[in-house]
Amino acid sequence: MKSSAIVLASRPAGAPSPENFRTEEIEIGTPRDGEVSLRVLYLSLDPYMRGRMSDAKSYAKPVEVGGVMTGETVCEVTQSRSPEFKEGDIVRAMTGWRTRAVMDASSVKRVNTHGAPASTALGVLGMPGFTAYGGMKVIGQPKSGETVVVAAASGPVGSLVGQLGMRVGARAVGIAGGRDKCDYVKNELGFDAVVDHRSPDFAFELAAVCPNGVDVYFENVGGHVWDAVLPLLNLYARVPVCGLIAQYNGPGKGENDRLPAAMSAVLRRSLLLRGFINTEFVPTHYEAFQQELGPLVASGEIKYREDMVDGLENAPEAFMGMLKGSNFGKLLVRVS
Amino acid sequence: MKSSAIVLASRPAGAPSPENFRTEEIEIGTPRDGEVSLRVLYLSLDPYMRGRMSDAKSYAKPVEVGGVMTGETVCEVTQSRSPEFKEGDIVRAMTGWRTRAVMDASSVKRVNTHGAPASTALGVLGMPGFTAYGGMKVIGQPKSGETVVVAAASGPVGSLVGQLGMRVGARAVGIAGGRDKCDYVKNELGFDAVVDHRSPDFAFELAAVCPNGVDVYFENVGGHVWDAVLPLLNLYARVPVCGLIAQYNGPGKGENDRLPAAMSAVLRRSLLLRGFINTEFVPTHYEAFQQELGPLVASGEIKYREDMVDGLENAPEAFMGMLKGSNFGKLLVRVS
Numbered sequence: 001m002k003s004s005a006i007v008l009a010s011r012p013a014g015a016p017s018p019e020n021f022r023t024e025e026i027e028i029g030t031p032r033d034g035e036v037s038l039r040v041l042y043l044s045l046d047p048y049m050r051g052r053m054s055d056a057k058s059y060a061k062p063v064e065v066g067g068v069m070t071g072e073t074v075c076e077v078t079q080s081r082s083p084e085f086k087e088g089d090i091v092r093a094m095t096g097w098r099t100r101a102v103m104d105a106s107s108v109k110r111v112n113t114h115g116a117p118a119s120t121a122l123g124v125l126g127m128p129g130f131t132a133y134g135g136m137k138v139i140g141q142p143k144s145g146e147t148v149v150v151a152a153a154s155g156p157v158g159s160l161v162g163q164l165g166m167r168v169g170a171r172a173v174g175i176a177g178g179r180d181k182c183d184y185v186k187n188e189l190g191f192d193a194v195v196d197h198r199s200p201d202f203a204f205e206l207a208a209v210c211p212n213g214v215d216v217y218f219e220n221v222g223g224h225v226w227d228a229v230l231p232l233l234n235l236y237a238r239v240p241v242c243g244l245i246a247q248y249n250g251p252g253k254g255e256n257d258r259l260p261a262a263m264s265a266v267l268r269r270s271l272l273l274r275g276f277i278n279t280e281f282v283p284t285h286y287e288a289f290q291q292e293l294g295p296l297v298a299s300g301e302i303k304y305r306e307d308m309v310d311g312l313e314n315a316p317e318a319f320m321g322m323l324k325g326s327n328f329g330k331l332l333v334r335v336s
Numbered sequence: 337m338k339s340s341a342i343v344l345a346s347r348p349a350g351a352p353s354p355e356n357f358r359t360e361e362i363e364i365g366t367p368r369d370g371e372v373s374l375r376v377l378y379l380s381l382d383p384y385m386r387g388r389m390s391d392a393k394s395y396a397k398p399v400e401v402g403g404v405m406t407g408e409t410v411c412e413v414t415q416s417r418s419p420e421f422k423e424g425d426i427v428r429a430m431t432g433w434r435t436r437a438v439m440d441a442s443s444v445k446r447v448n449t450h451g452a453p454a455s456t457a458l459g460v461l462g463m464p465g466f467t468a469y470g471g472m473k474v475i476g477q478p479k480s481g482e483t484v485v486v487a488a489a490s491g492p493v494g495s496l497v498g499q500l501g502m503r504v505g506a507r508a509v510g511i512a513g514g515r516d517k518c519d520y521v522k523n524e525l526g527f528d529a530v531v532d533h534r535s536p537d538f539a540f541e542l543a544a545v546c547p548n549g550v551d552v553y554f555e556n557v558g559g560h561v562w563d564a565v566l567p568l569l570n571l572y573a574r575v576p577v578c579g580l581i582a583q584y585n586g587p588g589k590g591e592n593d594r595l596p597a598a599m600s601a602v603l604r605r606s607l608l609l610r611g612f613i614n615t616e617f618v619p620t621h622y623e624a625f626q627q628e629l630g631p632l633v634a635s636g637e638i639k640y641r642e643d644m645v646d647g648l649e650n651a652p653e654a655f656m657g658m659l660k661g662s663n664f665g666k667l668l669v670r671v672s
Contacts, residue, residue, distance in 0.1 A: 274576055
């Protein structure tokens with residue numbers, strides 16, 4: 001059996017152009033035991049595919065030149081040689097950019113959209129939606145009365161981030177580009193406020209619609225949106241950082257700007273950064289700390305060192321020395 | 337009753353000098369109902385006190401010129417007019433830099449060091465120790481076989497961070513300044529490795545003693561230590577960020593370096609930043625996502641928008657447009 005397919009003709013330098021793609025008819029054969037034959041219904045196009053067109057080092061393998069462009073699809077099973085699937089089943093699969101495919105049944109997932117159109121399995125009920133859901137459930141954790149900010153708010157991730165926030169009683173503030181998208185976010189999705197990031201007064205306008213600051217910033221764009229959100233973040237604000245964003249791969253504000261490298265590391269290696277002042281944990285952990293460590297310090301199992309200075313009158317000199325790093329161990333003054 | 341006290345004579349410009357301090361005899365009176373009279377045994381000297389000498393905006397009030405220098409002490413109760421305390425009790429209190437004080441009993445905490453010396457209530461069993469404990473329990477969460485890195489490893493916070501890591505079977509790598517402190521960290525505290533941050537090959541040496549990368553970096557210094565640790569951080573590494581660090585208050589690598597402002601915000605506002613790729617949450621959250629959102633999407637309670645392009649042959653153009661932001665809603669190709 002044959003399939004139309006779009007292959008990577010050449011690697012783009014900068015923005016992809018039509019010459020980087022080529023349509024081919026490829027032979028896909030017929031299913032063997034454990035395989036299914038699929039007719040592609042919908043292909044999802046996503047920003048990450050730009051990365052796969054390059055051979056720069058990344059967390060995923062690049063598409064080979066001459067290879068079929070990678071991508072997730074919703075398909076109908078046309079022939080099954082697996083007990084798991086039958087003809088007519090609707091499934092998700094990584095078939096790539098093509099009209100038909102033969103796949104191992106184990107790599108195919110049944111779609112259950114609970115009555116929503118099958119195409120949603122690639123959007124709001126698929127990986128983009130799950131990115132919003134997972135990031136908000138595990139990291140963002142919005143609470144009633146809090147303010148949630150998300151960029152690309154008309155897109156499949158951002159639109160769900162805001163709606164999930166509103167469902168728990170938080171205020172949703174969207175950022176989008178241009179009048180149409182902003183109108184959609186405000187009027188159709190029902191966000192509490194929306195700001196156009198193309199506005200010359202963007203940072204000011206964002207601050208104006210976040211009078212109580214920002215408690216969750218779902219970071220999916222970076223750049224000047226990050227700069228505008230950072231001063232608004234409240235104590236204990238949460239920032240889920242998702243996706244690979246163009247601005248973080250460039251040099252930011254120049255070679256001396258260390259933020260792009262730091263944020264890129266946060267993103268690519270799923271890092272957790274969390275500021276704290278110990279008093280935050282006193283109510284929940286101070287008792288356990290004393291119970292657990294007191295006996296270990298008393299017995300010598302936990303070691304410590306004190307740098308003891310005699311006499312209150314020597315405190316200023318000891319303090320000044322400490323600021324230069326000259327103490328060795330916990331600096332204390334024996335007062336009496 | 338009188339007390340010796342060290343007051344802030346003037347605000348320092350840059351490093352404090354002896355003229356910024358003055359010793360005074362102050363009248364403290366006698367305890368009224370609900371108050372206790374205290375004799376100071378030990379005064380803790382800590383870097384945060386430098387901040388209190390300035391009137392720059394901070395999370396805490398500055399010491400007034402002429403006011404007693406702020407500070408935590410361990411004291412003996414010499415007279416009590418509170419049922420909570422009796423003569424001879426050993427307590428912690430924010431008396432400041434002085435020999436005696438009269439305090440409200442409600443502001444005084446009984447010390448229980450489980451047999452360790454009372455002075456430890458200001459160090460390993462006090463706020464520095466609790467900073468290490470809370471940061472590691474709640475944020476760092478080291479596991480057996482992981483690598484924990486901490487700077488200022490001979491100090492009261494860093495020394496406990498490493499020991500807490502080793503107690504759960506993690507490797508502890510300390511960073512300290514100078515031969516004596518490094519020897520202490522390695523030989524007395526028993527860290528698995530130590531690196532001198534003053535070495536010209538510091539970054540290289542740190543990488544060499546972290547052959548499996550870094551899983552927990554307890555950030556208490558910043559600057560060139562952060563730069564050396566960042567490339568070593570593993571997938572899912574945790575970075576508790578504690579204390580106010582000199583390097584983050586300055587311009588870093590110059591005015592264009594946005595990292596100091598970002599890290600300062602993380603620190604001062606106890607922010608959480610967490611990178612993620614949605615696949616991380618599939619095992620734990622995908623079922624719930626489908627169950628919870630499927631019906632809401634099907635019923636229209638959760639709204640979404642698709643940007644549907646007809647025909648596989650139009651996928652390249654649609655993809656190129658998306659990279660310029662021209663799609664509106666989830667971009668899909670209807671293939672058949």
